[in-house]
Amino acid sequence: MSASMGGAGALRGARRGGEFVLQVALTLLGLLAVTFFIGRVVPIDPVLAVVGDQAPRDVYEAVRAELGLDQPLWMQFWLYVQKMAVGDFGTSLVTNRPVLDDIARVFPATLELATIATIIGVVLGVPMGIAGAVYQDRWPDQLVRVIGLVGYSVPIFWLGIMGLLVFYGILGWVAGPGRLGVFFEDIVTPITGVILIDAAIAGEWEVFWNAVSHVVLPAAVLGYFSIAYIARMTRSFMLDQLSQEYVITARAKGLSEARIIWVHALKNISVQLITVIALSYARLLEGAVLTETVFAWPGLGRYLTTALLAADMNAVLGGTLVVGAVFVGLNLLSDALYKLMDPRAR
Amino acid sequence: MNNPRTSGATSNWRAQLLTDTPASRNQARLGQFYRGWLQFKRNKLAVLGLLIVLLLIVVAAFAPWIATHDPYAQDLSRRLLPPGTPGNWLGTDEFGRDTFSRLVYGARITLMIVVLVAAIAAPIGLLVGTAAGYLGGWVDAVLMRLTDVFLAFPSLILALAFVAALGPGIENAIIAIALTAWPPYARIARAETITIRNSDYIAVARMQGARTARILWAYIMPLCIASLVVRVTLDMAGIILTAAGLGFLGLGAQPPMAEWGAMISAGRRYVLDQWWVATIPGIAIIVVSLAFNLLGDGLRDVLDPRKS
Numbered sequence: 001m002s003a004s005m006g007g008a009g010a011l012r013g014a015r016r017g018g019e020f021v022l023q024v025a026l027t028l029l030g031l032l033a034v035t036f037f038i039g040r041v042v043p044i045d046p047v048l049a050v051v052g053d054q055a056p057r058d059v060y061e062a063v064r065a066e067l068g069l070d071q072p073l074w075m076q077f078w079l080y081v082q083k084m085a086v087g088d089f090g091t092s093l094v095t096n097r098p099v100l101d102d103i104a105r106v107f108p109a110t111l112e113l114a115t116i117a118t119i120i121g122v123v124l125g126v127p128m129g130i131a132g133a134v135y136q137d138r139w140p141d142q143l144v145r146v147i148g149l150v151g152y153s154v155p156i157f158w159l160g161i162m163g164l165l166v167f168y169g170i171l172g173w174v175a176g177p178g179r180l181g182v183f184f185e186d187i188v189t190p191i192t193g194v195i196l197i198d199a200a201i202a203g204e205w206e207v208f209w210n211a212v213s214h215v216v217l218p219a220a221v222l223g224y225f226s227i228a229y230i231a232r233m234t235r236s237f238m239l240d241q242l243s244q245e246y247v248i249t250a251r252a253k254g255l256s257e258a259r260i261i262w263v264h265a266l267k268n269i270s271v272q273l274i275t276v277i278a279l280s281y282a283r284l285l286e287g288a289v290l291t292e293t294v295f296a297w298p299g300l301g302r303y304l305t306t307a308l309l310a311a312d313m314n315a316v317l318g319g320t321l322v323v324g325a326v327f328v329g330l331n332l333l334s335d336a337l338y339k340l341m342d343p344r345a346r
Numbered sequence: 347m348n349n350p351r352t353s354g355a356t357s358n359w360r361a362q363l364l365t366d367t368p369a370s371r372n373q374a375r376l377g378q379f380y381r382g383w384l385q386f387k388r389n390k391l392a393v394l395g396l397l398i399v400l401l402l403i404v405v406a407a408f409a410p411w412i413a414t415h416d417p418y419a420q421d422l423s424r425r426l427l428p429p430g431t432p433g434n435w436l437g438t439d440e441f442g443r444d445t446f447s448r449l450v451y452g453a454r455i456t457l458m459i460v461v462l463v464a465a466i467a468a469p470i471g472l473l474v475g476t477a478a479g480y481l482g483g484w485v486d487a488v489l490m491r492l493t494d495v496f497l498a499f500p501s502l503i504l505a506l507a508f509v510a511a512l513g514p515g516i517e518n519a520i521i522a523i524a525l526t527a528w529p530p531y532a533r534i535a536r537a538e539t540i541t542i543r544n545s546d547y548i549a550v551a552r553m554q555g556a557r558t559a560r561i562l563w564a565y566i567m568p569l570c571i572a573s574l575v576v577r578v579t580l581d582m583a584g585i586i587l588t589a590a591g592l593g594f595l596g597l598g599a600q601p602p603m604a605e606w607g608a609m610i611s612a613g614r615r616y617v618l619d620q621w622w623v624a625t626i627p628g629i630a631i632i633v634v635s636l637a638f639n640l641l642g643d644g645l646r647d648v649l650d651p652r653k654s
Contacts, residue, residue, distance in 0.1 A: 155610070
């Protein structure tokens with residue numbers, strides 16, 4: 001009896017696993033289709049984008065054949081998928097290096113920024129959202145509402161510029177644009193690519209504190225948008241929980257209000273919260289493009305915008321693909337965590 | 347005026363609008379509209395949002411009469427003047443152009459972007475969503491998979507890639523933003539369609555021999571409009587911010603166009619000494635996106651009470 005049930009369970013598990021793999025593969029193929037569409041179909045003539053409109057006829061034809069544009073469209077797509085599958089994103093016109101190498105080099109900087117911003121968003125946003133729900137329609141709730149509304153209405157690059165003006169220009173509390181001061185560059189050998197960790201490993205505390213003073217402002221600006229989103233969502237989840245019957249039961253049993261909120265209700269919203277945090281992490285990648293431009297932060301966002309202005313399509317599409325893949329990966333991760341933590345979703 | 351007892355005429359039309367037994371379809375429709383307005387009016391912040399949006403429209407329409415200067419006229423002897431200068435009350439930029447006049451003309455560009463993006467993206471989403479929801483089967487599977495793929499990219503990144511392929515410029519920025527904005531509308535329209543596709547009145551229309559296109563157009567799409575309007579209004583702030591971001595990166599409106607995001611980008615170089623050049627257009631963006639957010643919240647409470 002139990003053996004047959006175990007067998008059925010394993011079969012179901014395998015089928016689910018198969019469906020999952022198929023879903024991931026289809027989504028990735030979709031991402032490739034979109035970038036292919038943007039790179040090959042949208043421009044009126046992709047060859048002109050490479051050679052310029054002054055090129056002689058034979059050069060034009062050579063590049064056209066090299067790009068595979070004399071093939072039928074489905075064949076071009078198939079060649080594109082094959083190249084991408086082995087990580088050949090082409091060569092960047094700006095740096096003259098493989099795009100994938102470039103991205104691997106700049107990505108840790110973006111990761112560093114987005115991670116610190118998310119930590120700020122969770123540490124401040126969750127308690128604020130809870131306070132908003134507990135003191136509904138009183139001043140903490142109004143504050144959460146205002147922060148949320150402003151977060152949805154302020155251009156992030158403007159907030160960054162204003163932050164630089166006030167905290168760097170006027171008050172002088174933080175370092176200016178960039179990731180490290182000129183005198184601190186190349187002291188630490190990169191191991192993880194995340195300067196804060198590398199400096200700590202090497203024991204170079206002066207470098208570490210210089211890096212901290214550079215990262216505080218951009219991370220705070222990005223973190224603000226994370227706070228706005230996380231606090232808003234936490235508030236609405238918490239309001240849902242506080243109207244449940246188990247809360248009344250707990251109160252009737254004489255449990256302290258703090259215990260009800262921070263132990264019982266928080267445990268129940270933790271699953272939804274993880275989804276929201278993963279989503280906000282993914283959204284920070286988007287905010288990072290503009291923030292990195294303002295703060296001259298050498299990450300993926302700045303790499304993308306530099307490539308854009310130089311019309312370097314290989315780098316643009318490679319970067320877009322990586323961001324899309326990370327976005328999809330975070331969504332899948334939050335789905336998986338959801339199922340792991342909530343027995344009802346299994 | 348508002349007291350029905352003091353004014354016979356007022357109480358008359360109001361009673362006619364609020365009656366429970368309307369005599370014609372138009373009277374019922376107007377009455378419903380009026381009830382919605384009464385409810386909307388109680389939300390003071392939403393009314394404020396509406397007033398600001400109306401002000402934006404008025405400023406955009408009458409820009410040549412409101413602006414004090416030609417927004418493109420340079421005067422290098424009067425560059426980077428602070429706000430409060432006689433003749434240029436919001437100061438001037440790095441070419442000595444009047445900031446206030448540029449803001450006024452910038453309202454036209456902002457409004458144009460918002461209206462065009464909504465006019466392109468909402469019909470695409472409506473068509474994709476209602477077709478997927480009503481037809482079901484493989485059409486639904488294909489269309490929704492397509493929608494998911496577009497949703498898999500953060501919208502600014504996808505818009506950047508489109509602009510890179512199309513070339514920088516305001517028209518291309520609008521197309522790029524519209525191409526990234528439609529998927530949520532398709533989702534909403536599909537969800538609405540699925541809840542109503544098995545209704546009796548749809549079955550009646552089908553039995554009367556209405557074609558699929560007619561059922562979609564005349565029986566399903568009108569019912570999706572309310573939730574779509576709410577969502578589009580709430581998205582307008584995001585559209586404004588994305589457009590400003592593209593302008594800031596130099597990929598949207600090109601100089602010398604008076605676009606607010608591009609104005610911030612130009613003022614950025616002078617921000618430590620002449621803070622106002624970058625600050626003032628930012629405040630304009632905040633006020634307008636805030637207004638659209640407040641208006642959208644108010645409309646949602648009236649048109650779509652389930653989701654508030």
